[in-house]
Amino acid sequence: MRAVRLYEKGVLRVEEVSPPAPPEPGWASLKVIMAGICGSDIHNFKTGQWITRSPSVAGHEFTGVVTALGAGVENIEVGDMIVADSRFWCGHCGACQLGQNHLCQTLGFIGEACDGCFAELVNLPAKLLHKIPSGLAPQIATMAEPFAVALHVINRLRLMPHEPVLIVGCGPIGGLAAVILAHQHVGPILVVDRNAARAESVAQVTNAQVATLDAEHIKGILQGRKLTAAIDATGSIQALQALLNCVPSGANIALVGISHGKLEFDPNLLVERELALIGCHAFQNEMPAAISLLPACANMIDQLIDREITLDDVPAAYARIAANQVSGLKTLIRI
Numbered sequence: 001m002r003a004v005r006l007y008e009k010g011v012l013r014v015e016e017v018s019p020p021a022p023p024e025p026g027w028a029s030l031k032v033i034m035a036g037i038c039g040s041d042i043h044n045f046k047t048g049q050w051i052t053r054s055p056s057v058a059g060h061e062f063t064g065v066v067t068a069l070g071a072g073v074e075n076i077e078v079g080d081m082i083v084a085d086s087r088f089w090c091g092h093c094g095a096c097q098l099g100q101n102h103l104c105q106t107l108g109f110i111g112e113a114c115d116g117c118f119a120e121l122v123n124l125p126a127k128l129l130h131k132i133p134s135g136l137a138p139q140i141a142t143m144a145e146p147f148a149v150a151l152h153v154i155n156r157l158r159l160m161p162h163e164p165v166l167i168v169g170c171g172p173i174g175g176l177a178a179v180i181l182a183h184q185h186v187g188p189i190l191v192v193d194r195n196a197a198r199a200e201s202v203a204q205v206t207n208a209q210v211a212t213l214d215a216e217h218i219k220g221i222l223q224g225r226k227l228t229a230a231i232d233a234t235g236s237i238q239a240l241q242a243l244l245n246c247v248p249s250g251a252n253i254a255l256v257g258i259s260h261g262k263l264e265f266d267p268n269l270l271v272e273r274e275l276a277l278i279g280c281h282a283f284q285n286e287m288p289a290a291i292s293l294l295p296a297c298a299n300m301i302d303q304l305i306d307r308e309i310t311l312d313d314v315p316a317a318y319a320r321i322a323a324n325q326v327s328g329l330k331t332l333i334r335i
């Protein structure tokens, strides 16, 4: 079968590999229908930070059909259309015992801890698989995993009704956070992106307003209302620095971007202005809620998808995404 495998930092190959063996107890075999390229796939390709096995079929966002079940699997059936929870957690460390399996001491992800979904077929633990609502289009279902990440960020912000929210970064997570807020939050949404076209298209679809990281500009847009919540989905140190300088005192800032570099700042900034920086890692138990939210948000999501490619195009797409040459939210691979 055809598969895209990461060998080491910067080395990604499309090749012919043998299909997975029949599933072990507790696992399922799946035919991949559509997969999505994630910012974390690009980060791992660029830095090699999370490579634990080599080569490994990359990819963790996908829609598939169950083709075979290992012994003891009861949560899904052959023929089911599914999406996957991307996380590999141990289930017995201190964090897992508290239900914080996204903070598991040995947390790994599909595509790194085991072969992933940039292939025609994949075997995965059945406990990670969730059936999707019937009739949900694969290009929408494939967004379930990043949608859960965006939902986790919003849950971590604990927004009050009518609170304005500023989203910095209109990539997949920032864009999907805007979609969720447009669907369920009552209050102004502001979006910022250095790519004006991208900010404009997210703003148009989610009825948000395009802003800049300038306190006066934001004040003008909000007409006297105070900004109290922001999301950094850029992973850019410069953007985060600018955000810290422009939010008013008392603001909560959720951080979800994977950054390169270090932030230098005076801790008194947090103390004297009571700013809260809230780290958001993947998602906790948001996957089922994210899947049930997808049909209602399908129309918005559909307008933000970038383009569809094939497995053979994946290395070129990595280069394009790494060079920031994308306009939509997500590049999808039809398999």
Ligand SMILES: [Zn+2]
Pocket: 038, 039, 040, 060, 061, 145, 146
């Ligand atoms: Zn992802």
Ligand SMILES: [Zn+2]
Pocket: 089, 090, 091, 092, 093, 094, 095, 096, 101, 103, 104, 105, 106
């Ligand atoms: Zn654990």
